[in-house]
Amino acid sequence: MGQIEQFPQPKRLVIIGNGMAAGRAMEEFFAKQHGPMKVTVFGAEPHVNYNRIMLSPVLSGEKTFEEIIIHDHAWYAKHGVELRSGEPVVGIDRAGKTVETASGEKVPYDKLIIATGSMPFVIPVPGANLEGVVTFRDLDDVEKMHGAADKGGSAVVIGGGLLGLEAAAGLALKGMKVSVVHLMPTLMERQLDPSAGYLLEKAITARGIDVYTKANTEAILGADCVTGVKLKDGTILPADLVVMAVGIRPNFGLGKAAGLECNRGIVVDDMLLTSDPDIFAVGECVEHRGQCYGLVAPLYEMAKVLASELAGEKPAGFVPAVTSTKLKVTGIDLFSAGDFSDDDINNEVVLRDPARGIYKRVVLRDDKIVGAVLYGDTEDGAWYFDMLKKGENVSDIRDTLIFGQAYQGGSPLDPTAAVAALPDDAEICGCNGVSKGAIVAAIQAGGLTSLDEVRASTKASASCGQCAGKVDLLLAATLGDSYEKSSRRPMCKCTDLTHEEVRHFIKTKPLKSQPAVMQELAWKTSGGCPSCQPALNYYLLCDWPLDYRDDYQARFINERVHANIQKDGTFSVIPRMWGGVTSSDELRAIADVVDRFKIPMVKVTGGQRIDLLGVKKQDLPAVWADLIASGLMSGFGYGKSLRTVKTCVGSEWCRFGTQDSTGLGVKLEKLMCGSWTPAKLKLAVSGCPRNCAESTVKDIGVICVDSGYDLHIAGAAGLHVRATDLMGHVDTEEEAIEHIAAVTQMYREEAAYLDRLYKWVEKTGLERVRHAIMEDHDNRKALFERFLLSQRVTRKDPWAERVAGKDLHEFMPLAVLTRIAAE
């Protein structure tokens, strides 16, 4: 016993915070050889150390608190640690080397560790401090949520990140009606790309949880207790409980007050030492090389380094590492790691299985994996993550990488040989369970020669279309030389489907967003390309006018700013001049604008209206404002949309005129303006067959005759000159309008993006169009109704919207720097 005196005095180690980083650091420390140390731990929470990340299953009821305890009282006793739980430290006296507790007691230390973690961020909206608004950080929060859930009712979770979704899923399991409000367009956007975000949203919605994306919280409602949440767009969501899960902030107040160097967190070096040589900091409260952390893996690494340093081992130091993420919601498998911001199709490998809800994407740079997103099947997450961390060169296995570790070793076959080599019972179409044998038999027995026929007779590729390429190869293999493969033109490199097939699936499945199309139709890329994005945007807008929100960023600059870009970066402005008719007031307004903005060129276009060329981008809203004030509006001279309706003077003035061609043209233009179409759409109405308005080279042309109106379609006079075909004859102006709108709608609904109307008619057949519009009266009326519905939604003057402030950022520089050093 007397020998003890020969040991050096035990050092006094004080730890502030009894969370995961502190717990792990102690564990690592006690496992090492070390000098005598008297450890005191202060924890603000009145508990032993528990596994914070498992609070989610505790919330959902899948685990109990006892099950998630990391260190029980016996553990502290065994290691001689004095645990002072429920006692927050309120101050550090660095000169006197003591910490002060809430009760005013001063406890001395030789070495101090700050491990105070983070604090949940509460967005400062009105009502944020009402009773019933909680965060999700500790056991106390979970107990409050359990209390609310016991009473039933509804909960709103603000924040659709990892924490928010785990809270939402837990509360839903506890029987509450839950809504998630998320600021960004897709859930967990920091960890997932939009494709995986789409699948996640689908899975969350399937649990009965309502998801509101692009939703900004304006206020939390209620007098003393929460009653609801109000969004910026005016929506009110009733709520008895509001969970704020919008992010965390390092909890470094104590360190800052004590004068330690702090930035976003307490600044530490590679040994976790703060600016005071006797004070370390570890966990979420620190900032290391400019970075803060919010996941445990890097904190455990820090704990290791800190323990080693305390034990005097001179460790190599903490190095930041890539982290990976999983969501702990039973039944939802997702994994993400690294950087997946590059969506260049050459730098990624993507695998989608729509039938099983699987999406996998591995992002490569210089033949090394830099990121991975897996949804639905995360088995290979660890394998990819391992190669990512090691920086392994994967060029040899690139072709099979995406099939996972189990697949490696087999040599990849070329696709034709692979299909030919398949056994007869191999499943080609997963959705409809059609085997290779069945398809080959159908081709041979039925004399089938096209994919459409195979689809009709076997259902193969009729559901998601993912196997269309394979079926095509089978046709080629079965029919040999007699099969003309070139007849199928896939939409772009992202898919094997044609434009028409994609359109068909959008309508029938139905698919209402770009990520939905890409996932359910097994896109080969993660986010499409500049060629399919605008097409999909148009198809979705056309087919779901009430549901789909236009994606402006998928549009070409002209359609985004509603003016034509010129070679010098200025823009041209063409107001509508209905049917080519104008007035002194309009002309005066145009003249004034030209003077006021010094517009260099005024030209009469080939479309019977006036073009103002050379307008500076930032002047556009002001130019429009002046034009609008005089009743003018956007002429859509820039869009895949209705352009002009040219007219001649007609029966009102012309000695040959048979009908009011000018009046009909004006009516058509007023009815159809603002409509988006697969390619530009031009109309003309001529008052007699002399055809002064050049109706027979327009997409849709009307020739007035004594007995009524001849309706022509499918003309063009651009790169390709083509006279129209006669679609039919109608007797009245009213009928003419209905027939023209109906054929426009049919073209809108069926044509491939960028196909002018004549191209579509050539593909689908004039006779089919004629029958559908001239003879099938119910069909025509239905088309007309759908056209009107779509117009009700889209027919707004985009110039007026922008003058009123929409997309103002498009027209103003982000900043103007007038003085720059040395410039």
Place this chain on the structure above:
Amino acid sequence: MQEAQTYWFDVGPVTAIPLRGARTVKTPRREIAVFRTATNDVFALENKCPHKGGPLSEGIVHGHKVACPLHNWIIDLESGGATGADQGCARKFPVKIERGRIYLDMGMAAQA
């Protein structure tokens, strides 16, 4: 190592640029296009296409690339270089993000 002077200029919050969009910063000598990608990365290039000077800020942003609005050259946002068969390079400016705000390094702009 050459010690280049840096002049960080605060040009505004990241959120002032739409996702997959761009805005410009005007300086006495040139216009700079500041891009924000779908995944919130920010890049800055001189707003001048290496082909015929097209305003890159008006192009469609996809991945870490932008398609020039005039003749569809694809410019890499990280390097400013034209991709594919096309040759040429738009000037690149260092950017940093702090507390949600964008800072441009004008030390670069000051030279040359």
